[in-house]
Amino acid sequence: MPANRAVIYRGPGHVEVEDVDYPTFELKDGPGVNPDNVGRQLPHGAILKVVATNICGSDQHMVRGRTTAPEGLALGHEITGEVVETGRDVEYIKTGDLVSVPFNIACGRCRNCKEGKTGICLNVNPDRPGSAYGYVDMGGWVGGQAEYAMVPYADWNLLRFPDRDQAMAKIVDLAMLSDIFPTGFHGAVTAGVEPGSTVYIAGAGPVGLAAATSAFLLGAAVVIVADLNTERLEQARSFGCETIDVSKGEPADQIEQLLGIPVVDCAVDAVGFEARGHGDNAQEERPATVLNTVMGVTRAGGKVGIPGLYVTGDPGAADEAAKHGSLSLEFGLGWAKSLAFTTGQCPVMRYNRQLMMAILHDRVNIAKNVNATVLPLAEAPQGYSDFDRGAAHKYVLDPHGMIQR
Known part of the structure; x- marks a missing residue:
């Protein structure tokens, strides 16, 4: 089983990159995990090798101490990755697929998901409708600013890129599709x-x-x-x-x-x-x-x-x-x-495929417009610090050195 590292919130103004458990198909107890979610079995999930994971302004609110986020929370809800393992109930997503992960966690089964309101799924957060990875009061799903991450309801949530080489050539732009x-x-x-x-x-x-x-x-x-x-x-x-x-x-x-x-x-x-x-x-x-x-x-x-x-x-x-x-x-x-x-939360799945096509066919240069800047995972604390000071960059973390610069 590979080692895993993640960006961890350690109190106002302080994040660290630390060793963490490799993900499994079970939601385990930990900082911010709702007790009703502890032990939740996830045979419908997929484990990703994270190719790109971004620092978001929403993360920054937590790191500034402006929420009730607990210390020890693994951060990150903007995830792009390669599927390395699937649960027994996953039918369509395959190992090796390169995918974008909507930051909303959605079951695909509840009334709201069926109406396209994936930002307020009724089944993933016992506290209230809606959930996200690595975010306060969102059910306790582990964040994706990490080397490896688990995505539940993989067949429903994951957006597969149609051609790996084409996608990797535009991966920084495509990394913006998660949020x-x-x-x-x-x-x-x-x-x-x-x-x-x-x-x-x-x-x-x-x-x-x-x-x-x-x-x-x-x-x-x-x-x-x-x-x-x-x-x-x-x-x-x-x-x-x-x-x-x-x-x-x-x-x-x-x-x-x-x-x-x-x-x-x-x-x-x-x-x-x-x-x-x-x-x-x-x-x-x-x-x-x-x-x-x-x-x-x-x-x-x-x-x-x-x-x-x-x-x-x-x-x-x-x-x-x-x-x-x-x-x-x-x-x-x-x-x-x-x-x-x-x-409210954007229902990412309402738009991400169309925006993916606009990127792949050169109709938009989103990475250039937001000044996307790639950093290794180890430099995440500096990225958070610079972003907090108002740097005009969108920081993209590259946990495995897979992004050509």
Whole structure:
């Protein structure tokens, strides 16, 4: 049995790469594992040799200590890998297949899965609908920032790449299919982006840049990306976005300078609960700022996509209400403008095959647009540190040295 190493959360601001157990077809007890999931048998699973596994902004929330994640949690929900073993009930996925793993863990059997709502599967997390690998309050499924990882319900969850050589030539782009590309695309789709749209995207991190890429893929005429980080705004401009530095004033005023009117057709919140203020308040944490802004700058009758993460428990929040997920929303404004909102995990399987085809046939360069940067697994702690400081990179970990650089 091969050795295995994984990225482990060791408290706020601290991750380590440590030796861990090789995965098996049983969910064992460990940090964050729901007691009702302990001992769960997984004959429908597959064990992967991890080819690429990414650091996500959602991971960063945990590492900053902004969730109730337990120490010892193995991190990572963005996984691309090679199948090295399958459980006895796996029928279609085969050893040697190169696959993408949706970050949502879904059974394929419950009502929500059958309706395509794989982000809120009813059977994988005893706490509440929806689950993910290596994430707090998500059932305790072991994270995939590791050399080897186990994926349950393999026939249902795994997206097989049709040609191994073609896939390996584009593996850094394809690594974005596990989360941020479908998540950004979901934000743009649910915001109603269509040919000729003007789009406001709050946040120039990897998900915001993926949403901007998706907006162009859907035919948007103007994509405006807003952030405080000048390096990330420069990255957005590198593929045709207009940009707004929210530290320099209200977004509506800057939108008017770009478009002649202070509103856009649709908006995407790719920031989430660690939002900061605008203008003179740009260095203060104000978790409702982005939600209130997107309501203000979206035209009456428009739509808002909210792939940015919001949580029910934030021990590091700026005020008591926000610690319990309660924010000071100007909801009356959204109601008065008849806005439509879509929130929650992206149902990755709704989009990942189509986006895979766009990558394989050179219709999109997602790795370039998000500035994907490959690191060996041993350098994961440095990647987390640099990402926390606002580096304009999407860090891709290469546990086995399989990615050509």
